[in-house]
Amino acid sequence: MTMDKSGASLLIExxxxxxxxxxxxxxxxxxxxxxxxxxKAHGLIGETGAGKTTxxxxxxxxxxxPPGRISSGxxxxxxxxxxDKSEKEMERIRGKQISMIFQDPMTSLNPVMxxxxxxxxxxxxxxxxxxxxxxxxxxxxLEIVGIPASRGHEYPHQFSGGMKQRVVIAMALACNxxxxxxxxxxxxxxxxxQAQVLEKIKQVRQMYGMSLLMITHDLGVVAExxxxxxxxxxxxxxxxxxxxxxxxxxLHPYTQGLFDSLPNLKDRRAKLRPIKGLMPDPSNLPVxxxxxxxxxxxxxxxxxxxxxxxxxxxxxxxxxHLYEEPHxxxxxxxxxx
Amino acid sequence: MDKPILRVENLxxxxxxxxxxxxxxxxxxxxxxxGKTLGIVGESGCGKSTIGRTILRLVEPTEGKVYFEDKxxxxxxxxxxxxxxxxxxxxxxxxxxxxxxxxxxxxxxAEPIAINxxxxxxxxxxxxxxxxxxxVGLDRRTMNSYPHELDGGRRQRVGIARAIAMDPxxxxxxxxxxxxxxxxxxxxxxxxxxxxxxxxxxxxxITHDLSVVNHFSDxxxxxxxGRMVEKASAEELFANPKHPYTQALLSAIPIPSxxxxxxxxxxxxxxxxxxxxxxxxxFAGRCRYADDICRCSEPPLVECGPExxxxxxxx
Numbered sequence: 001m002t003m004d005k006s007g008a009s010l011l012i013e014x015x016x017x018x019x020x021x022x023x024x025x026x027x028x029x030x031x032x033x034x035x036x037x038x039x040k041a042h043g044l045i046g047e048t049g050a051g052k053t054t055x056x057x058x059x060x061x062x063x064x065x066p067p068g069r070i071s072s073g074x075x076x077x078x079x080x081x082x083x084d085k086s087e088k089e090m091e092r093i094r095g096k097q098i099s100m101i102f103q104d105p106m107t108s109l110n111p112v113m114x115x116x117x118x119x120x121x122x123x124x125x126x127x128x129x130x131x132x133x134x135x136x137x138x139x140x141x142l143e144i145v146g147i148p149a150s151r152g153h154e155y156p157h158q159f160s161g162g163m164k165q166r167v168v169i170a171m172a173l174a175c176n177x178x179x180x181x182x183x184x185x186x187x188x189x190x191x192x193x194q195a196q197v198l199e200k201i202k203q204v205r206q207m208y209g210m211s212l213l214m215i216t217h218d219l220g221v222v223a224e225x226x227x228x229x230x231x232x233x234x235x236x237x238x239x240x241x242x243x244x245x246x247x248x249x250x251l252h253p254y255t256q257g258l259f260d261s262l263p264n265l266k267d268r269r270a271k272l273r274p275i276k277g278l279m280p281d282p283s284n285l286p287v288x289x290x291x292x293x294x295x296x297x298x299x300x301x302x303x304x305x306x307x308x309x310x311x312x313x314x315x316x317x318x319x320x321h322l323y324e325e326p327h328x329x330x331x332x333x334x335x336x337x
Numbered sequence: 338m339d340k341p342i343l344r345v346e347n348l349x350x351x352x353x354x355x356x357x358x359x360x361x362x363x364x365x366x367x368x369x370x371x372g373k374t375l376g377i378v379g380e381s382g383c384g385k386s387t388i389g390r391t392i393l394r395l396v397e398p399t400e401g402k403v404y405f406e407d408k409x410x411x412x413x414x415x416x417x418x419x420x421x422x423x424x425x426x427x428x429x430x431x432x433x434x435x436x437x438x439x440x441x442x443x444x445x446x447a448e449p450i451a452i453n454x455x456x457x458x459x460x461x462x463x464x465x466x467x468x469x470x471x472x473v474g475l476d477r478r479t480m481n482s483y484p485h486e487l488d489g490g491r492r493q494r495v496g497i498a499r500a501i502a503m504d505p506x507x508x509x510x511x512x513x514x515x516x517x518x519x520x521x522x523x524x525x526x527x528x529x530x531x532x533x534x535x536x537x538x539x540x541x542x543i544t545h546d547l548s549v550v551n552h553f554s555d556x557x558x559x560x561x562x563g564r565m566v567e568k569a570s571a572e573e574l575f576a577n578p579k580h581p582y583t584q585a586l587l588s589a590i591p592i593p594s595x596x597x598x599x600x601x602x603x604x605x606x607x608x609x610x611x612x613x614x615x616x617x618x619x620f621a622g623r624c625r626y627a628d629d630i631c632r633c634s635e636p637p638l639v640e641c642g643p644e645x646x647x648x649x650x651x652x
Contacts, residue, residue, distance in 0.1 A: 047518040048489075160607050161381075190380035190545060192604045195589040199603060217519060220591025247595045261523035262593055263552030268571060272552070274523030278488060 007039035007211035008078040008097070008178035010059070015073030017054050017235075020066060024283040028054040030235040030290075032073070034213075036179070036228075041205065041212040043222035043243075045258070046232035049279050052215045055232070056181050059213075060100055061090040078178065096126040099172035103184035105164035109156040116142070116152030119171045126175045141170040144207075145200055162193035166200060173204055180205075183215045198224060219258060223247060228315070231255050234280055234290035241316030251318040251331050253295045289321065297322055340407075341368040342507060342539050343392070348401035350384070350391050357613035361387040363563040364401075369556075371506075374533070374540040376554030376571070378547060378586070382608055383560040385543045389509040392541070393425055394418060405507070423453055426500040430512035432492035436484045436499075443480040446470065446498045453503060469498040472535075474528055490521035494528070501532060507539045514549065526553060547590050551575055556644075559583050562611045562619040565638060569645040579647040582620045618650070626651055 017029040029051045036042040046052045057063050059075055061082060075082040077098065085093070102108040110118055119141055120134035129137065139149035145166040156164055165185065172180060182201065186194040202225060205212060214225055222229055222243070229246040231239045231254065239252040250256060257275035264270045277294040286292055292302040301321050310323045350362040362384040369375050377385045391398045394410055403410045405425060413421060429435040436445050446466045456462040470480060473494040484492055493513060500508055510529065514522040526549065532538060544550050550557055550571070557574045559567040559582065567580040578584045585602040592598070604623050611619075618636050621627040630650050638648040 047520060162607055190608075191547065191589045192380065192585060193607065194591070195601060195603060198591075199601075218591060219593035223593055223595050224591050243595050247593070257520060259593065261519045263526075263548040265548055265551060265575070265590070265592065268551050268575070270552075272523040272527055274527060275520040276524075278490070278521075 007209050009038045009076075010034070010036040010179055010211065010213070011074075011076040012055070012059070013074050013076075015055070015058060015075065016071045017051075017058055017063060017068060018071055019068050021283065026282040027285060028068075028235055028282060029058070030285070032232070032235060033237055033240075034230055036211050036213060038178075039209050039211055040228060041214060041226045043226035043229040044213060044215045044232055045217065045219065045222060045229060047217055047279060049282065050232045051235040052232055053183055054235075056100065056183050056213070056215055059179075059181060060094055060098060061085065061087070062094075092126070095122050095172075095177075096175045097177055098179045098181065099175070099177040100181040100183065101165075101168050101172050101185045104188050105161060105168050106156075106188070108168055109164060111156050114153050114155055115147075115159070115167050116149075119152075119167070119174055122171055122174050137174065138170075141174050142167070144173070144204065145170045146196075160193075162189055162196060165189060165193075165197055169197070169200060169204070173208065173210075176208060177210055179211045179213065181213045181215070184217070185214075186221065187216070187218070194221075201225065219247075219262065231258070234282065234285060236290065236319065238291065238320070239316075239318045241312070245312070245316040249312070249316070249331060251312065251316075251323060252291075252320050253297050253322070254291050256331075257294075289319075340371075342371040342406060343369040343541075344402075344404040344407075345369075345388075345392060346402045346404070348388065348391060348403065349399045350387050350396060351399045354612060359612045360563045360614055361611065362391060362398075363611075363614075365558075365560075365565050366401075367556075367558060367565075367568065369539060369541070371539055372533070372537055373555045374542050374553055376542045376544065376550035376557040377560060378544060378550050378557060379560035380545060380586075380608060382562070382611065384563040384611070385545075385560050386511055388560075389427065389511050389541055389543050393422070393427060393509060395427070419453075423455075423503045424506045425509070426503065426505040426507070427509040427511060428493075428496050428500050428513045431516050432489060432496045433484075433516070435496055436492060438484050441481050441483055442470070442475070442487070442495050445484070445495055446502055449499055449502045455503060465502075469502055472501070472532070473498045474524075488521075489517050490524060493517065493525055497525075497528065497532070501536060501538075504536070505538070507541075509541045509543065511543045512545070513542075515544065515546065522549075529553075547587060559586065562608065562614065564619050564648065565646075566620065566649070567645075567647045568638075569642075573642070573645055577642075577645075579641055579645070579652050580620075580649050581624050581626055581651075618648075 012034040015029050015032040019026045044052055116135055116138045119138035123129055123137050124134040139152055142149050142152055186197050226243055228242050230237045233254050239255050260273035275294050288304050289302045289307050292298040307319045307321045309317045309319050310325050311317045346366050348362055348365045352359040352361055379385045390396045392403050443466050446469055447462055450456055450462055456465055475494050514525050542553050554571050557571050558565055561582050567583045578587055585604045588602045606623050609622055618631040621631040636648045636650045638646050641647050641652045
């Protein structure tokens with residue numbers, strides 16, 4: 001079996017997705033940008049309703065239409081625009097070049113198919129292997145994620161949550177994808193099992209070298225697995241940088257708010273400073289900065305004008321009126337930690 | 338020291354299953370002083386929620402005693418228990434399923450007050466409901482909303498308002514923030530903190546999130562498969578964990594920082610079954626230090642430092 005170490009790059013520009021609902025049009029993504037270099041791990045952080053999963057589904061070509069609609073933008077994967085692909089072509093890409101791990105392993109496995117059959121199905125579909133070849137490869141994949149091949153004939157209900165999630169990982173990796181999208185892969189798991197699964201993802205990345213898009217709300221998970229981070233709020237990336245930029249030099253008041261909301265392990269009595277208010281209604285976003293209603297630094301300008309992107313260095317940018325180029329050296333928000 | 342408000346002695350809860358007795362909670366004892374918070378941590382299936390429910394006698398314990406203000410809750414008749422429950426309340430994890438979808442916020446909060454005949458006059462009851470709505474930081478406008486119109490954080494505030502409606506002394510918080518986003522989670526934790534101070538509440542705080550329990554508790558109990566494996570003050574437990582399971586659990590927390598990454602202790606395997614557990618340390622199968630003695634007898638809970646208890650043969 002050839003195991004070429006190849007990740008592919010992904011470049012998303014100005015992507016907008018909206019859903020038609022009875023209450024009006026919900027703008028799930030509004031000019032969303034994301035770029036992953038080949039072989040790198042990118043963390044996408046945001047809260048419920050920020051558009052994280054919509055972004056993942058858009059890459060996979062799985063936005064249900066209607067009610068969804070991709071109204072603008074491009075998704076360039078390995079130098080081709082995925083939005084120009086037909087459904088047939090996308091079927092060949094999904095599971096082969098781009099794979100996805102979903103949050104809940106309990107619902108992403110077929111309960112009436114054995115584990116090995118489910119993995120073999122992907123392989124025979126994309127690689128055209130015979131049944132026996134596919135099953136052999138499925139067993140190989142199970143061993144890689146630390147499950148004895150002898151348990152391959154068992155069914156999902158016989159596995160625990162952590163093992164099921166590892167089977168899902170095995171399935172996602174079976175065709176050696178160039179990009180792996182992990183949508184909250186450990187949220188449904190216990191801490192010690194989460195540690196095992198994250199370790200497994202790290203290991204297989206070292207083996208296969210694929211690019212990774214890690215979608216999560218957990219800053220700890222990102223610190224552990226990623227090279228670069230984007231913070232998404234109301235369908236837009238409001239801050240982007242390397243993990244060093246984001247964890248040590250973050251600029252956006254929302255990013256700061258996320259850090260301040262976490263209990264501090266070093267100082268256990270430190271008061272939590274939650275972000276006030278709630279995520280804005282996606283069908284009725286503010287005219288100016290989408291964070292203005294919850295921001296402690298908001299001025300009149302923030303309510304009226306959308307902030308432009310300001311760069312602190314080549315890769316680290318923030319969309320916030322607090323900053324003026326080229327003087328972004330110091331964070332204007334109180335620093336945490 | 339103050340007289341403890343709650344004393345739990347050798348609490349056991351077994352469930353009959355087709356495959357044998359399931360030991361959900363096995364011989365748990367602790368005391369809790371007034372105005373303090375006891376955190377109970379552990380992974381799914383360790384019995385932490387069952388402890389909370391058995392204390393309130395929402396499930397009957399198999400064995401053991403629970404004393405609330407020196408009253409043995411097990412000896413109370415139904416009527417007496419109902420009276421006692423005014424002082425003991427619970428906040429559930431999932432505010433989506435713990436509130437009747439067909440009552441408005443005001444009705445949901447008024448319900449416990451009406452049922453317990455605390456305030457008979459409707460007008461007075463209404464003003465008490467408004468007071469509670471403001472106390473938990475809800476907008477007065479939400480009083481006529483239905484639960485489905487509210488987000489998780491607001492719904493959890495309604496759950497809290499219901500719990501404090503009877504002016505309880507003691508509340509079991511069963512994973513109250515696990516279903517919420519980080520920014521909302523912090524709002525609710527701060528609210529619980531404020532209420533504790535204002536209303537002189539005592540909490541049992543059940544969670545799987547170690548950083549939350551560290552922030553919130555005075556003392557922490559670590560559970561594994563129905564057994565209490567370690568108990569200490571929060572500072573002591575985090576600074577000086579003794580049980581190998583506690584050590585692994587603490588090292589597994591993903592830290593939101595890129596500096597001083599500590600070495601992680603990866604646990605092999607998964608949690609085993611609490612059905613008819615063998616006479617052995619329940620953690621032995623996953624423990625890297627386990628030897629023969631761990632596999633043939635259960636370690637007792639011993640005091641290894643001031644107010645620091647651990648159940649492990651190595652200590």
